[in-house]
Amino acid sequence: MSDFAIPFKLLSTLSLVESYALVNYQPNLLLFSRPSYLGTFIQLCILQFFFWAAWIVIIWPQFLSPVRHLPHPSGGSWWNGHFQAIIASTTGGPMTKWVNEIPNDGLIYYRGLLNVERIILTSPKALAEVLTTNSYDFIRPEQLTTALGRILGVGVLLAEGEEHKFQRKHLLPAFAFRHIKNLYPIFWTKSRENVHKMIENLGEGGANKELITDSEMGRDVDTEDTTPVIEAGSWASRVTLDIIGVAGMGKDFNTIQDPNALLARTYQSIFVPTKGAMFLGILSMLLPGWFVNNLPFARNNDMNQASVTIRNLCRREIKEKKEKLEKGAAPDVDILSIALGSGGFTDENLVDQMMTFLAAGHETTASSMTWAIYMLCLHPEIQTRLRAEVREYIPSLSNDIGSQEIDRMPYLNAVCSEVLRYYPPVPLTPRIAARNTTILGQKIPKGTRVMLIPWAVNRSEALWGKDAQVFNPDRWLPSESNPYSANGGARSNYSLLTFLHGPRSCIGQGMAKGEFACLLATWVGMFEFSLYDRKELNEENMVIKGGVTARPSKGLWVRTKVVPGW
Numbered sequence: 001m002s003d004f005a006i007p008f009k010l011l012s013t014l015s016l017v018e019s020y021a022l023v024n025y026q027p028n029l030l031l032f033s034r035p036s037y038l039g040t041f042i043q044l045c046i047l048q049f050f051f052w053a054a055w056i057v058i059i060w061p062q063f064l065s066p067v068r069h070l071p072h073p074s075g076g077s078w079w080n081g082h083f084q085a086i087i088a089s090t091t092g093g094p095m096t097k098w099v100n101e102i103p104n105d106g107l108i109y110y111r112g113l114l115n116v117e118r119i120i121l122t123s124p125k126a127l128a129e130v131l132t133t134n135s136y137d138f139i140r141p142e143q144l145t146t147a148l149g150r151i152l153g154v155g156v157l158l159a160e161g162e163e164h165k166f167q168r169k170h171l172l173p174a175f176a177f178r179h180i181k182n183l184y185p186i187f188w189t190k191s192r193e194n195v196h197k198m199i200e201n202l203g204e205g206g207a208n209k210e211l212i213t214d215s216e217m218g219r220d221v222d223t224e225d226t227t228p229v230i231e232a233g234s235w236a237s238r239v240t241l242d243i244i245g246v247a248g249m250g251k252d253f254n255t256i257q258d259p260n261a262l263l264a265r266t267y268q269s270i271f272v273p274t275k276g277a278m279f280l281g282i283l284s285m286l287l288p289g290w291f292v293n294n295l296p297f298a299r300n301n302d303m304n305q306a307s308v309t310i311r312n313l314c315r316r317e318i319k320e321k322k323e324k325l326e327k328g329a330a331p332d333v334d335i336l337s338i339a340l341g342s343g344g345f346t347d348e349n350l351v352d353q354m355m356t357f358l359a360a361g362h363e364t365t366a367s368s369m370t371w372a373i374y375m376l377c378l379h380p381e382i383q384t385r386l387r388a389e390v391r392e393y394i395p396s397l398s399n400d401i402g403s404q405e406i407d408r409m410p411y412l413n414a415v416c417s418e419v420l421r422y423y424p425p426v427p428l429t430p431r432i433a434a435r436n437t438t439i440l441g442q443k444i445p446k447g448t449r450v451m452l453i454p455w456a457v458n459r460s461e462a463l464w465g466k467d468a469q470v471f472n473p474d475r476w477l478p479s480e481s482n483p484y485s486a487n488g489g490a491r492s493n494y495s496l497l498t499f500l501h502g503p504r505s506c507i508g509q510g511m512a513k514g515e516f517a518c519l520l521a522t523w524v525g526m527f528e529f530s531l532y533d534r535k536e537l538n539e540e541n542m543v544i545k546g547g548v549t550a551r552p553s554k555g556l557w558v559r560t561k562v563v564p565g566w
């Protein structure tokens with residue numbers, strides 16, 4: 001059954017017709033001696049809203065829905081399902097637990113806000129049906145498209161059906177490996193610039209001055225240790241924004257050098273998880289997206305301003321690039337140049353695509369970098385082994401590096417793959433059945449929410465074995481006892497959901513992997529990291545901000561030392 005999206009049009013049309021009929025033909029049925037159209041209309045609207053709500057919240061999910069007998073978590077409220085548990089914990093947290101604790105054959109059922117039904121896919125077969133075989137039967141919820149469209153543009157990420165097929169087909173060549181490999185020198189040069197800037201910052205004492213009083217934050221800090229501290233997440237966002245600028249559209253946003261550069265500030269203002277953002281997120285589950293987007297809240301104001309800034313910047317860059325090409329300049333290697341060459345897009349559509357690449361292409365990779373540094377702090381032996389490999393294959397940061405040098409390092413690639421498995425940057429992404437359909441033979445009514453949860457599937461013991469919840473890069477290294485090392489030891493490639501699969505999988509995954517590996521190699525090659533707050537040595541103490549991407553909610557503060565000799 002569909003979301004709790006109030007069907008205003010239906011309720012008001014019905015009420016209009018009924019109030020006309022009642023006032024004119026059956027006035028004796030009304031409560032008032034002098035019936036008016038308006039009064040009757042309002043009463044009917046309220047009455048029908050309650051009938052509709054009772055149907056959606058109680059009658060359908062509790063007594064009629066064909067999916068209600070699927071394996072499901074115990075407990076939950078009679079009117080609000082498991083929403084309380086979900087909202088109180090990290091995005092995808094409860095689902096990870098359910099996937100490992102509830103015996104199931106590929107589908108788990110639960111109820112979210114106001115009992116809206118959701119299905120979690122847990123088996124490779126179920127995932128293959130939804131992601132590949134019947135991919136276009138499952139679309140993104142309209143509320144999400146409206147909410148994200150302002151910042152992401154309505155590009156390939158948010159398009160559906162034939163429109164999506166067309167856009168993807170014309171963009172795919174830009175992401176072919178023969179082009180992506182030309183971007184490695186950009187990844188490396190920008191990563192190197194970032195490391196130099198970090199060294200400069202450490203020389204000035206790092207971010208120590210910025211730290212909020214430790215007692216206020218409840219941190220457990222070694223006060224004797226004077227090693228400078230940095231917030232790894234913000235450095236990661238700066239460098240990934242610069243990389244997507246140059247690799248995506250040939251434009252250096254200069255965020256590494258200036259964290260207050262316009263675009264950096266703009267993205268910061270919208271990616272910060274505020275209470276306002278959360279409130280609007282919940283409202284958009286109940287009310288039409290266009291209405292929520294236009295409510296007079298500061299958050300809406302920020303989003304609209306950010307949208308104008310990003311859109312104008314993309315427009316300017318596309319115009320400049322076109323003019324350059326018209327003057328006969330050789331095309332650059334960036335994604336925009338290749339998309340322009342494809343001839344498949346109008347200028348305004350290219351603006352939407354560029355907005356998509358800027359947002360989708362930097363926060364995600366920055367999230368991976370943040371989690372990588374966290375994992376290396378928790379596992380210093382992995383950090384040391386990785387540094388040794390990087391230094392063995394690349395004698396100095398000043399070397400110029402391409403895809404071949406990166407691909408040759410097995411442990412680097414294993415660590416990157418394991419970070420992407422263990423902390424997938426996109427913790428979950430929802431779909432809605434666009435028509436009555438089936439998954440694994442189970443009837444799925446049109447409008448049912450189907451949840452793709454990389455966070456849960458990537459740590460499923462049924463798919464990864466008993467050590468699914470252990471961070472272990474070695475599972476990606478080939479050996480006689482590990483014949484499935486290409487899949488991290490799992491039998492099916494659908495066990496890894498980080499980039500999804502099929503026609504809606506991440507188009508930028510090749511680029512993301514190359515960029516991530518270059519970044520990690522430079523950071524670990526040059527620095528030794530350890531946690532500033534010793535409490536975070538216990539992963540359960542790490543508070544995670546959910547949203548489109550998952551990051552530590554208070555940032556990742558790490559003591560950072562230059563390791564000489566590179």
Ligand code: HEM
Binds near residue numbers: 156360
């Ligand atoms: C570690 C980094 C990344 C991760 C984990 C990631 C993950 C994902 C995921 C899970 C999706 C599917 C979202 C959904 O359908 O709900 C997706 C789609 C997409 N990603 Fe990425 N992404 C990453 C990096 C990038 C980069 C670097 C780019 C581009 C430059 C990019 C561009 C896109 C685009 C355009 C789509 C939409 C594809 C379509 O629907 O056809 N991503 N990504």
